[in-house]
Amino acid sequence: MTRREIARQARQMREDWDRRAAENARYYVATGKEEWSEEEFYRSGEVNLKQFVLNDLGNVCQGRDPKDMKVLEIGCGAGRITRAMAGVFGRVYGVDISREMVRQARRAVAGFPNARIFRNNGRDLSVVRDHWWQRFGWGQPLQVDFVFSYIVFQHIPSREFIESYVREAGRLLRPGGLFKFQVQGSPLAGERPDTWEGVAFNEQEARRMAERCGFEMRHHHAAGDQYYWLWFFKKGGEDREAREEYRRTGELELQHHIVGDGNICQGKGPKEMRVLEIGREGPITAALARYFGEVSVVDPGGEAPRLGAPRGRKRPFDFAFSPDAFGRLESRERMESYLREIHAVLRPGALFKFGVPGGTVGETALGEDEAREMAERCGFALRHREAMGAADCWLWLFKRTDEELRRIGELTVEHYIRNDLTNVCQGKQPKDMRVVFEAGWGEEGITRALAGFFGEVRKAEGSRRRPADFAFAFSAFQQMASREQIESVVRDVHRHLRPGALFKFRVRGSGTGGAAFSEREAREMAARCGFEMRSHHGSGQQDYWVWFFNGDGRKA
Numbered sequence: 001m002t003r004r005e006i007a008r009q010a011r012q013m014r015e016d017w018d019r020r021a022a023e024n025a026r027y028y029v030a031t032g033k034e035e036w037s038e039e040e041f042y043r044s045g046e047v048n049l050k051q052f053v054l055n056d057l058g059n060v061c062q063g064r065d066p067k068d069m070k071v072l073e074i075g076c077g078a079g080r081i082t083r084a085m086a087g088v089f090g091r092v093y094g095v096d097i098s099r100e101m102v103r104q105a106r107r108a109v110a111g112f113p114n115a116r117i118f119r120n121n122g123r124d125l126s127v128v129r130d131h132w133w134q135r136f137g138w139g140q141p142l143q144v145d146f147v148f149s150y151i152v153f154q155h156i157p158s159r160e161f162i163e164s165y166v167r168e169a170g171r172l173l174r175p176g177g178l179f180k181f182q183v184q185g186s187p188l189a190g191e192r193p194d195t196w197e198g199v200a201f202n203e204q205e206a207r208r209m210a211e212r213c214g215f216e217m218r219h220h221h222a223a224g225d226q227y228y229w230l231w232f233f234k235k236g237g238e239d240r241e242a243r244e245e246y247r248r249t250g251e252l253e254l255q256h257h258i259v260g261d262g263n264i265c266q267g268k269g270p271k272e273m274r275v276l277e278i279g280r281e282g283p284i285t286a287a288l289a290r291y292f293g294e295v296s297v298v299d300p301g302g303e304a305p306r307l308g309a310p311r312g313r314k315r316p317f318d319f320a321f322s323p324d325a326f327g328r329l330e331s332r333e334r335m336e337s338y339l340r341e342i343h344a345v346l347r348p349g350a351l352f353k354f355g356v357p358g359g360t361v362g363e364t365a366l367g368e369d370e371a372r373e374m375a376e377r378c379g380f381a382l383r384h385r386e387a388m389g390a391a392d393c394w395l396w397l398f399k400r401t402d403e404e405l406r407r408i409g410e411l412t413v414e415h416y417i418r419n420d421l422t423n424v425c426q427g428k429q430p431k432d433m434r435v436v437f438e439a440g441w442g443e444e445g446i447t448r449a450l451a452g453f454f455g456e457v458r459k460a461e462g463s464r465r466r467p468a469d470f471a472f473a474f475s476a477f478q479q480m481a482s483r484e485q486i487e488s489v490v491r492d493v494h495r496h497l498r499p500g501a502l503f504k505f506r507v508r509g510s511g512t513g514g515a516a517f518s519e520r521e522a523r524e525m526a527a528r529c530g531f532e533m534r535s536h537h538g539s540g541q542q543d544y545w546v547w548f549f550n551g552d553g554r555k556a
Contacts, residue, residue, distance in 0.1 A: 009158060010122035014097050016195040021078070021100035029077040029101075029151075042108070045080035049088070052150060052180070052229075055324040058282035059178050059219075059231060060146050063245030066090070069145040072128060072172060074165055074181070075152025076117060077101050079108030085148075086112035093144070097122040123161065125168040143174050149181035154226065157193035159201075159209075166213045166232065175236035179215065185228025206230050219280055221299060250283030254291060257284075257323065263351050263384070263396060264319050274315065276345065278322035278338070278354070288321070316347040322354035332374070333481055339378040339397070348401040352380065355394050371395055373542065377440065377475050405445030412474060413449045416504070423502050423535075423547060424470050431455045433469040436496050438489060438505070440475035467498035473505035478543075480515050483525070490529045490548070497550040503531065509544025522546050 020028040026036040030044055053060055061069065067090045076082040076094030078101055086092045092115040096102050102119040109115035118127040129142050147169040153162050162183065169179045184200040193199040201209070203223045210217040215232035222228050258264060265273065271293040277285060280299050289295045296317075320342050329335050335356075342352055356371070368385060375382040375397050381404070384396035400408070417424055425433065435454045439447050450472070451457045458468075471493045477486045486507065493503050508516040517525070519539045526533040531548035538544045 006123065006160070009161065010097070013122050013156070013195050014099075017096075017098035018100050021098050021104065025078045025101060025104050026080075029080055041078075041080060042083055045082075045084040048150065049081055049084040050327060053085075053148060054088070055327045056180070056280065056282075058246075058249060058284070059280075060180070062176065062178075063249050064145060070143070071146040071148065072125075072144045072169070074125070074147065074149040074169065076105050077152075079105030079117065081148075081150065082115060082117070083108045083112065086115040089146075090114060092116070093118065093128050095120045095125060095128055123164050125165070125172060128172065142172060144172050145174055145177050147173055147177070147179040147181075149179075151182065151227075153181060154184040154198050155195055156198045157195060159199050159205075162199070163209055163213065166209060166215070169232075170214045170234055173234045175234055177234050179232040179234070180229070181232070182227055182229050184226060185223050186226045187224065201228065219299070221280075246283050247286065250285070250287035253284040253323065254287040257321070257353070257394075258288070258291065261353070263398075264353070266318075266349065266351075268318060273318040276317040276320040276342070278320065278342065279325035284323060292319075316350070317345050318347060318350055320346060320350070320352040320354075322352075324355055326354055326356045332370075336374055336378060336479070339374065339380065343379045343399055346399045348399055350399050352397045352399070353394065354397075377479050400445075402445075406448065407445070409443075409445030409447070409449030412446050413453050416474075417450075417453065417472070420504070424504070426469075426500065426502075428469060434458070434466060436468045436471040436493055436503075438471070438473040438476045438493065440473070440477075440479050443474060443476075446474055467501070468496050469498060469501050471497055471501070471503040471505075473503075475506075477505055477507045477515065482515055483517070483521070486515060487525055487529065490525065490531070494530045494550060499551040501550050503548040503550070504545070505548075506538075506543050506545045509539050509541045517544060 017028075024034070026041050027034050030036070030041070032044070033040070036044075057066070066088050069089050070091040070093070071085060071089045072093045072095070073082050073085060074095055076096050077098075079094060082092060082094035082105060086109055092109075092112070094105055094109070094115065094117045096105065096117070097120060099119055102117055105117045109117060120127050149165075153165070156162050166179065173179060183206070184198050185202070186200055187202070203220060206220060206228075207217050210230075210232050213232075214235050216235055217230060218233055219231035220229060270291050273292050274294045275288060275292045275296070277288060277295060277297045279297070285295070285297055326335055326338070329338070339352075346352065371385065372382045375395075379400055380397035381400055382395060383398055386394040421430075430453050433454050434456045435450060436459065437447060437450055437457050438459065447457065454470075473489075477489070480486050480489075490503070497503060507522070509518070510516060519536060522536065522544070523533045526546070526548050529548075531550060533546055534549055535547035536545065
């Protein structure tokens with residue numbers, strides 16, 4: 001690009017972002033909500049700081065005390081995350097191209113004397129300094145320990161501008177320091193990038209940029225996605241002291257979370273165990289590898305990892321561990337999806353120990369009852385918890401053994417089938433009945449217990465044979481994310497039932513999820529699907545049971 005083109009593009013970025021900031025700065029900084037209150041806006045910055053920085057302190061701090069660190073945010077906007085950083089780190093610098101954004105950011109950090117906001121020219125970071133004389137090269141130049149940027153580079157229309165920022169970040173960073181930032185990674189981004197939908201990078205382009213700018217790209221996450229994260233470490237920091245500090249950090253985490261916890265090994269020698277770590281490689285990863293026989297690491301991607309059941313000679317994992325990955329997930333649905341994948345590769349009775357947000361802040365914050373119910377739906381038993389209700393808590397989830405599954409299946413049949421034989425059997429003998437069971441995750445024990453009680457048990461899907469005499473679902477519908485998905489299954493079950501037969505199942509009767517039903521909504525679904533809802537129990541509660549009878553068959 002010529003100097004004239006660079007000046008024109010910088011002017012366009014400044015004008016566009018001044019206009020957006022004047023129109024609705026908070027919305028254009030965080031588009032998840034059009035009208036933010038000040039409290040909500042700043043709290044969202046705290047949530048993002050925890051997701052992307054505090055959950056990655058091994059790479060960010062590298063053994064340093066955050067209060068001793070100087071950090072820089074590129075593209076600070078209205079100061080949403082800068083303000084949150086100022087409460088954690090010793091010295092915080094924020095920089096933005098927009099005059100109006102800078103004005104609002106300075107107001108946001110007004111109560112934090114350790115934070116400074118600068119307006120730059122859109123091309124470099126020469127304005128960032130501790131003292132005015134550093135501008136002229138006098139005295140010791142400013143050096144920062146960590147540089148961060150989120151939802152900024154995805155709005156820059158030229159790779160030259162982004163690479164200029166990366167070089168400038170390298171100039172200010174200490175050797176070995178981390179520049180963690182997000183770029184547009186989707187190949188579907190606009191063919192003509194502008195100041196809203198910026199230029200995209202693939203993995204190869206990101207690695208080449210790192211090399212050209214004096215960095216080593218050690219990690220990346222969500223390539224091909226709009227939110228493509230890059231970990232650039234400035235070269236020259238691999239000294240002996242830093243490596244030793246990194247090792248000590250891992251050993252401290254190992255001692256704190258693993259050694260001495262008798263739930264983990266369960267009589268096995270650590271060197272005999274296969275262990276799965278969910279999260280990015282960090283200090284704890286190397287410590288786990290020294291302690292256990294075999295360690296595999298899965299870095300969370302945009303979707304839950306398709307771990308799959310162990311095949312061939314590969315035996316299941318004996319233990320799974322995740323110190324912070326679940327704190328980065330965006331929804332409870334994603335969290336539950338991960339739990340099911342982890343369940344599939346653990347041996348029966350094995351432990352999954354992990355950290356999770358507690359309290360009431362954030363989409364994935366869990367209370368004790370919510371954690372217990374999620375564990376049950378995914379085939380685990382929650383047996384221990386620590387610091388429940390605090391900002392960070394730990395859960396001990398044990399995969400149910402075959403004996404536990406058998407007992408759960410027998411209790412389910414006793415409580416929900418045998419105690420309701422009038423409606424279920426309608427005069428038939430159980431062994432003469434064909435039954436449709438819509439199994440949820442981890443309900444193998446219920447499937448076996450139903451097969452032992454009735455003549456035939458099958459799923460609704462597949463070719464239509466003789467109509468079924470009864471249909472049942474225990475947790476399947478509570479694991480579905482939408483009413484539309486549930487209604488589709490209910491319609492399918494209806495096609496397989498004889499007239500008058502009962503479909504007994506439970507849904508969620510409370511909660512904010514899209515799959516929760518009121519009594520009126522359940523009755524309307526029954527009518528749309530060809531059923532008559534003749535009974536219900538637990539309306540407004542987590543477990544809401546409904547009795548749907550097919551068509552005009554006789555009443556039980």
